[in-house]
Amino acid sequence: MASLKLVDVTKVFGEGTNEVVALNRVNFESRQGELTLILGPSGSGKSTLLTIIGGLQSPTSGEVYVNGQLVDVKDVKSSDFFRLNQVGFVLQSHSLVPFLTVKKQFELADRVKKQNNLQTEQFNHYLQILGIDQLLDKYPNQLSGGQSQRVAIARAIYTNPDFILADEPTAALDSDRVKKVGELFKQIAASEDKAVVIVTHDLRLEQFADHVYHIEDGAITQTK
Numbered sequence: 439m440a441s442l443k444l445v446d447v448t449k450v451f452g453e454g455t456n457e458v459v460a461l462n463r464v465n466f467e468s469r470q471g472e473l474t475l476i477l478g479p480s481g482s483g484k485s486t487l488l489t490i491i492g493g494l495q496s497p498t499s500g501e502v503y504v505n506g507q508l509v510d511v512k513d514v515k516s517s518d519f520f521r522l523n524q525v526g527f528v529l530q531s532h533s534l535v536p537f538l539t540v541k542k543q544f545e546l547a548d549r550v551k552k553q554n555n556l557q558t559e560q561f562n563h564y565l566q567i568l569g570i571d572q573l574l575d576k577y578p579n580q581l582s583g584g585q586s587q588r589v590a591i592a593r594a595i596y597t598n599p600d601f602i603l604a605d606e607p608t609a610a611l612d613s614d615r616v617k618k619v620g621e622l623f624k625q626i627a628a629s630e631d632k633a634v635v636i637v638t639h640d641l642r643l644e645q646f647a648d649h650v651y652h653i654e655d656g657a658i659t660q661t662k
């Protein structure tokens with residue numbers, strides 16, 4: 439069963455007078471089939487937490503477990519495998535390739551990860567829910583902020599990962615679209631058996647979450 443667990447994770451940037459404790463003894467868990475929300479203001483440590491969960495950076499101290507196995511930060515090969523095959527990221531920057539159309543963004547994903555990506559019919563269904571099925575021939579600079587955000591969400595879903603990690607996925611969206619995206623993440627967690635983790639300051643997403651954590655000054659508390 440897919441699960442992610444952080445035990446007493448601390449992340450410190452800089453040293454001496456420049457030292458910033460971005461995460462302070464964080465304990466956190468996310469399980470398959472569940473949508474977990476981490477709410478917090480700007481600078482509270484949300485992105486740092488998400489990138490540690492996803493293996494993009496390592497903690498200063500503490501332990502990260504994926505599917506019950508302790509992650510060895512020095513084991514670069516298995517970290518790479520985990521990121522490529524098991525994690526779908528929706529990053530704040532949307533990270534779309536500027537010279538590729540929307541359709542080609544997914545074809546690129548096919549070239550990087552060749553197996554187990556979504557079948558056309560199932561994926562088209564998600565494109566419709568996200569309202570981007572008419573945008574496949576557009577380039578990223580022809581999309582609004584909200585449209586590129588939804589393409590980034592679709593790309594994360596497309597590779598059919600066990601874990602979907604999203605950083606502020608609804609920042610540029612109006613309330614109707616937030617509802618659709620919130621329901622979609624919830625549905626994907628429950629019916630596709632993914633562990634979905636969203637970090638955000640968007641309280642509109644709270645109603646869709648199975649579990650809610652609050653983070654402030656790097657300290658986390660679970661409220662649901």
Ligand SMILES: Nc1ncnc2c1ncn2[C@@H]1O[C@H](COP(=O)(O)OP(=O)(O)OP(=O)(O)O)[C@@H](O)[C@H]1O
Pocket residue numbers: 451452458459460478479480481482483484485486487
């Ligand atoms: N690479 C870094 N070097 C130094 N300080 C950093 C680094 N990354 C993050 N920080 C600091 O750690 C703290 C937490 O930052 P983080 O980006 O995780 O917060 P956040 O909640 O995601 O904020 P936002 O919502 O504005 O993106 C902040 O004080 C930030 O300045």
